[in-house]
Amino acid sequence: MTSDVFAAPPRLPRLCFLGYRHLREFSAPVIEQYRDRAEIELVDGTVSQTVALARQRVEQGLVDAFISAGANAGLLRRQVRAPVATIQLAGLDILQALITARRSSRRVGVVVYGQTLPDLEAVKNLLRLEIAQYAYQTPDDARRSVEALRAEGFSVIVGSSIVVEMAEAAGLCGLLAYSQASIRQGFEDAIELARVARMEAERHAQLGAVLHTLDDAVLAVDRSHHVIAMNPPMQRILGADTGSLLGRELSALQPELSLRETLTSGVSEGGVVLHIGRRNWVARRAPVRVRGEVVGAALTLYDARSIHEADTRLRMQQRRQQAAARHSFDDLEGQSPALLRAVASARRFARTDLTILIAGESGTGKELFAQAIHNEGTRANRPFVAVNCAAFPESLLESELFGYEEGAFTGARRGGKRGLFEAAHTGTLFLDEIGDMPTSLQTRLLRVLQEREVLRVGSAEPVPVDVRVIAATHQPLAEMVAQGRFRQDLYFRINTLRLSLPPLRERAGDVALMAERRVQRCLARLGSADSTPAALRQLMPRLQAYDWPGNVRELENICERLAVFLLQFGPGEAIDWSGLVQDCPELFGATAPMPRASAPVPLPPIAILPELPAAAADMRPSLARQALQQHGGNRQAAARALGVSRSTLWRWLQQEQAG
Numbered sequence: 001m002t003s004d005v006f007a008a009p010p011r012l013p014r015l016c017f018l019g020y021r022h023l024r025e026f027s028a029p030v031i032e033q034y035r036d037r038a039e040i041e042l043v044d045g046t047v048s049q050t051v052a053l054a055r056q057r058v059e060q061g062l063v064d065a066f067i068s069a070g071a072n073a074g075l076l077r078r079q080v081r082a083p084v085a086t087i088q089l090a091g092l093d094i095l096q097a098l099i100t101a102r103r104s105s106r107r108v109g110v111v112v113y114g115q116t117l118p119d120l121e122a123v124k125n126l127l128r129l130e131i132a133q134y135a136y137q138t139p140d141d142a143r144r145s146v147e148a149l150r151a152e153g154f155s156v157i158v159g160s161s162i163v164v165e166m167a168e169a170a171g172l173c174g175l176l177a178y179s180q181a182s183i184r185q186g187f188e189d190a191i192e193l194a195r196v197a198r199m200e201a202e203r204h205a206q207l208g209a210v211l212h213t214l215d216d217a218v219l220a221v222d223r224s225h226h227v228i229a230m231n232p233p234m235q236r237i238l239g240a241d242t243g244s245l246l247g248r249e250l251s252a253l254q255p256e257l258s259l260r261e262t263l264t265s266g267v268s269e270g271g272v273v274l275h276i277g278r279r280n281w282v283a284r285r286a287p288v289r290v291r292g293e294v295v296g297a298a299l300t301l302y303d304a305r306s307i308h309e310a311d312t313r314l315r316m317q318q319r320r321q322q323a324a325a326r327h328s329f330d331d332l333e334g335q336s337p338a339l340l341r342a343v344a345s346a347r348r349f350a351r352t353d354l355t356i357l358i359a360g361e362s363g364t365g366k367e368l369f370a371q372a373i374h375n376e377g378t379r380a381n382r383p384f385v386a387v388n389c390a391a392f393p394e395s396l397l398e399s400e401l402f403g404y405e406e407g408a409f410t411g412a413r414r415g416g417k418r419g420l421f422e423a424a425h426t427g428t429l430f431l432d433e434i435g436d437m438p439t440s441l442q443t444r445l446l447r448v449l450q451e452r453e454v455l456r457v458g459s460a461e462p463v464p465v466d467v468r469v470i471a472a473t474h475q476p477l478a479e480m481v482a483q484g485r486f487r488q489d490l491y492f493r494i495n496t497l498r499l500s501l502p503p504l505r506e507r508a509g510d511v512a513l514m515a516e517r518r519v520q521r522c523l524a525r526l527g528s529a530d531s532t533p534a535a536l537r538q539l540m541p542r543l544q545a546y547d548w549p550g551n552v553r554e555l556e557n558i559c560e561r562l563a564v565f566l567l568q569f570g571p572g573e574a575i576d577w578s579g580l581v582q583d584c585p586e587l588f589g590a591t592a593p594m595p596r597a598s599a600p601v602p603l604p605p606i607a608i609l610p611e612l613p614a615a616a617a618d619m620r621p622s623l624a625r626q627a628l629q630q631h632g633g634n635r636q637a638a639a640r641a642l643g644v645s646r647s648t649l650w651r652w653l654q655q656e657q658a659g
């Protein structure tokens, strides 16, 4: 074996010329011509470990392309993963060799690699030669062919390098069938192959660099299931270095990782749980397609623990984004005994993990209490997911709550979707307006509460969930049970702990406190310097007397309007309350009782302006009638309460009669 050691770092293509002595010697002048275009290593092709040698060079990155001829070229092509340029036997080459051979003998043997040459029949007659032709696949074939020719009395044999060597060993005359032009063509081909191979290698290196940046373990196989790429995390799992793993059949390395099924089916699958090296991994297998054809497959292994952590983080993030339990008991305003009783009960309930039913009119703070209970208990840092059962049509509510599997129904998302029960895992699910839940879903809900597992729509595999349920209703559920509109068993199940929230009208004193704070807050937000307008107190009796059908939510709403109204008057400036009739008509409408006669009406006189809009003007007759009623028919008192003159009051009453 001869070997030229490469200089590093090479900029020229690195070629490895692998051939028998005759070919190497014959090619020497051509090789010299190519020294400035390529780095060329010469390797003796007769050595038994030729293939091993070639592989080693490829693995060490010492060669871009091989140049070889005959059987050696075939061997390299089959067994080494690198481009191989073959020195072809051109028709003229053989002719040239036969002409030379004719000088020694009229009987010439021809032994070529692969297949015999049919054109030789014509050449035979032309040159008036007796030609016996053999083709060989392996060196043994070649040897047998040379032996046969010798036995037939041939003394001159034309063939490839190995044949020439064997002929000479057998005491015959061997003539190399190649021409310098063929060798040159071989070098040209090799340089081009090396250029393409380098481009490929660069692309491969870039992809490899990307793979190395991934924390997840990744490997890829070609279509014959041999490993073609992997990154360090995968190496660590397989416990060996990449060099020894690349090119290996994957099943032989680790049968559990097999991608054969993926190569055959061409279908991706994710979420496969594998147990390797005493750890659980979640695997994703995907086919690699080039122009639609499966040319390989890739495997990604995710550490089950990190998925679990990510899942928790996602849930937490989702919790923050969509339904954060922002409120605590500190956010509850009010000192009324009714509210304080509710808070005391809620605090007790928070210490348990039992299902709670919160009953109360709209806007009494049911969700606020649910959040406060959640944040006070052991699930405080876990998800709090709220859903309004009245806000969804039946089928949508079902998939929202329980999730669905891929393909469960038309339009179902790929990969399915987890439901709110799963989203609330380890935390709390707040089911608002539970009285509006359709009966079919009540049955499913009961199952979840009993079994502590959910069945996604379209799935047969239950997913365990650990969720505390807090339900809320403004409807009389017990009555609904009696009417058969609500399942009794579900009612008993959710009614374990019951919290009744008082409406605002039963929370004497809280209205003033809450209204003042809200108007203050709102004015500050609007940039007003007058943070506690004394004028507001003048309105308090009216606010306190109001029925508040929308409870705190309505109070918040009216306070915002009040703040905007007050904003137009400077501190200490006289307030023209007439505009308020327009801004907050409910306070002056039929549902708002006027302050009782015993309590002097604190509303300052309202100068009714002619430009009152139609809506407010339409209310005048009912306002007048109501005021009259409140004051026992005393027109003077009623007019004073409304802030108008007696004649105006009379005119308003006349309007009603006219209407």
Ligand SMILES: Nc1ncnc2c1ncn2[C@@H]1O[C@H](COP(=O)(O)OP(=O)(O)OP(=O)(O)O)[C@@H](O)[C@H]1O
Pocket: 331, 332, 333, 334, 360, 361, 362, 363, 364, 365, 366, 367, 368, 369, 432, 474, 552, 553, 556
């Ligand atoms: N005691 C309270 N202190 C402070 N704010 C309150 C109180 N009660 C209710 N609120 C406020 O009133 C508004 C309505 O409260 P929440 O949404 O909790 O009521 P709800 O009973 O769940 O209403 P609905 O039944 O209409 O969904 C919220 O802005 C909430 O912050």
